[in-house]
Amino acid sequence: MIPSAALAARQRQRAILCVLASSACFTVAAAFVKFIGDAVPTSEIVLFRSTVAALCMIPLMWRAGGWPVLHTRRPLGHAWRLLAGLAGMYGSFYGYARLPLATVTALGFSMPIFLALLSVPLLRERVGPDRGAALAAGLVGVLLVLRPWEGSGGLPLAPALVVMGGVLCWALAMVSIRRLGQSGERNITIVLLFTLGGSVVSGLLCIPVWVTPSGWVLAALVGVGAVSAVAQLLMTEGYRSGEATMLAPFEYGAILYTVLLGFLVWGEAPGAWEFAGIAVLVASGLYAWWREGRAVS
Secondary structure, X not given: OOOHHHHHHHHHHHHHHHHHHHHHHHHHHHHHHHHHOOOOOHHHHHHHHHHHHHHHOHHHHHHHOOHHHHOOOOHHXXXXXXXXXXXXXXXXHHHHHHOOHHHHHXXXXXXXHHHHHHHHHXXXXXXXXXXXXXXXXXXXXXXXXXXXXXXXXXXXXXXXXHHHHHHHHHHHHHHHHHHHHHOOOOHHHHHHHHHHHHHHHHHHHHHHHOOOOOHHHHHHHHHHHHHHHHHHHHHHHHHHHXXXXXXXXXXXXXXXXXXXXXXXXXXXXXXXXXXHHHHHHHHHHHHHHHHHHOOOO
């Protein structure tokens, strides 16, 4: 029989891997959104993202028990998760169409900071010295990537503020997921109710602004939904079973995927400051994983 401390360590490491994999999938989805650009309204992108993701998860729903999977004892909790998640999605999709991919990703790295701050009063989690050091190092890494001392560099203020508002909403969504997980809600239930609710809300919003997509845009829209479905399941599983303050540093792993994707697709190569920031981000994440993954003897 495996000791309880070892089981807890394995659960933490599994949650971390889920978040890392989720970040990779969300990066691919972001690239699809950037390809779409302003070809269709943001509401339409959200509609396809939610609807295709829901369709992709129907087999999982039937395998898990069919329609009873949608039954929940926490309807209000799911409503809050829906509103916060949709607002976060709108903010990021709006930014991807109007700002560089790396810029939106970098702005998104402030989410773990919001999450760590919100998890203390809302989830009653503790940020000890080790987790606090990892979060502080992550913030330093973000600052090295953004280099605010060099000025905005012509970054449009309005889209940046929309993105930051979306980041705050994403943090609130993560808190909601953690609360739902603590109350016993299943991963598949949380994800399905979010995707179905997102389809309904975004469908209503895009009716007055609907634009029929071209072939390539339609393919990208379907890609956003399919990849996001996998990302959503991984993210929800991670935050459902792991503490938010422990998982927060691993959201920074997306910078690695962004740099690689940007180089391969758009020929973007980070400079010395960007590499320094990435090194700090990776080091803080690896240290947190090593620290949290140790079984307490």
